[in-house]
Amino acid sequence: MEGIALKQYLNQNKRAYGTAILTASPLWPPMVKKTGVDFVFIDSEHIALDRSQLSWMCRTYSALGIPPLVRIPSPDPYQACQVLDGGAVGLIAPYIESPEQVRDLVGAVKFRPLKGRRLDSFLQGDSDLEPALLKYLESKNQKHILLINIESQPALDQLEAILSVPGLDGVLIGPHDLSCSLGIPEQYDHPEFQSAIKTIIQTARSKGLIAGNHFCEDVNLHTKWAKFSENLIIRSNDLYLFSRALKQELNTMKHDLGDSLTTDDTHEDLVI
Numbered sequence: 001m002e003g004i005a006l007k008q009y010l011n012q013n014k015r016a017y018g019t020a021i022l023t024a025s026p027l028w029p030p031m032v033k034k035t036g037v038d039f040v041f042i043d044s045e046h047i048a049l050d051r052s053q054l055s056w057m058c059r060t061y062s063a064l065g066i067p068p069l070v071r072i073p074s075p076d077p078y079q080a081c082q083v084l085d086g087g088a089v090g091l092i093a094p095y096i097e098s099p100e101q102v103r104d105l106v107g108a109v110k111f112r113p114l115k116g117r118r119l120d121s122f123l124q125g126d127s128d129l130e131p132a133l134l135k136y137l138e139s140k141n142q143k144h145i146l147l148i149n150i151e152s153q154p155a156l157d158q159l160e161a162i163l164s165v166p167g168l169d170g171v172l173i174g175p176h177d178l179s180c181s182l183g184i185p186e187q188y189d190h191p192e193f194q195s196a197i198k199t200i201i202q203t204a205r206s207k208g209l210i211a212g213n214h215f216c217e218d219v220n221l222h223t224k225w226a227k228f229s230e231n232l233i234i235r236s237n238d239l240y241l242f243s244r245a246l247k248q249e250l251n252t253m254k255h256d257l258g259d260s261l262t263t264d265d266t267h268e269d270l271v272i
Helices: 003-011 028-033 051-063 077-085 099-110 116-123 131-140 153-157 175-181 191-206 219-226 238-257
Strands: 016-021 039-043 068-071 090-093 145-150 170-173 210-215 232-237
Touching: 003 016, 003 090, 003 145, 016 028, 016 238, 028 051, 039 051, 051 068, 051 077, 068 145, 077 090, 077 099, 090 099, 099 116, 099 145, 153 191, 170 191, 170 232, 175 191, 175 210, 191 210, 210 219, 219 232, 232 238
Parallel strands: 016 039, 016 232, 039 068, 068 090, 090 145, 145 170, 170 210, 210 232
Antiparallel strands: none
16 A cells, blocks of 8 residues: 555545554564555654664565554654655654644645745745645645644643644544553543543544554453544554564463463563
8 A cells, every 4th residue: 555545545434554663674574564554653752763774664664565654753843854755654743732833743744845934934824835836745745644642631632723733634642641641541441541532533533634543452442442433543563462472372382381371461661
């Protein structure tokens, strides 16, 4: 699936399924393709990747027909441009708590290479662009997807304004950080958390935006949230799934052979 195809697919209210990729091994992309994912989520916020590694990953997955969505370390328009130059199809920006942050990212993702005072004036509504220039910019950037993380109480407080910024494509919920901001860390079944998740998803979908979340833990809970009308499903990550699957298989053998089982069920370093 090409980037523009993924965008069109999501805009038709269809669900797209992906996972987070933490591993930069050249053996990994063909294996990931066999899982049937529609896209991959590459997290440069939490994973140590240099620009060349990240670009290699983006272009390799794209060559295999798997659009890469990349989360940048901060809501920085300059970082957004670097990631897009490296081959990302979509951008995910963390730490969003105001419509002004979204507006600046729209400029970087949807109107590049326009920049500086000319771009700022246009985004603020103080000036117009020539029709030929506007048509060029829209064509050049039509495949790009802009998603933002909603993961804090201040973002919830400004949700309506944030999701009303023209040019935004969708929202990705950060369950762990959101639960902490709400003062109920990792209490994902808490009524307040469930209400927040539902509000974010339904507000986004009512505006015709993509809505989803990235979750590593209980798959049944993840499915429950998807039924709130999510259409972007980011299930777990490669290392978390590997760790759990290998432990399960080894414990099966240990049980059958009468050896002690591994009981440590912590995967904190792998939950992003």
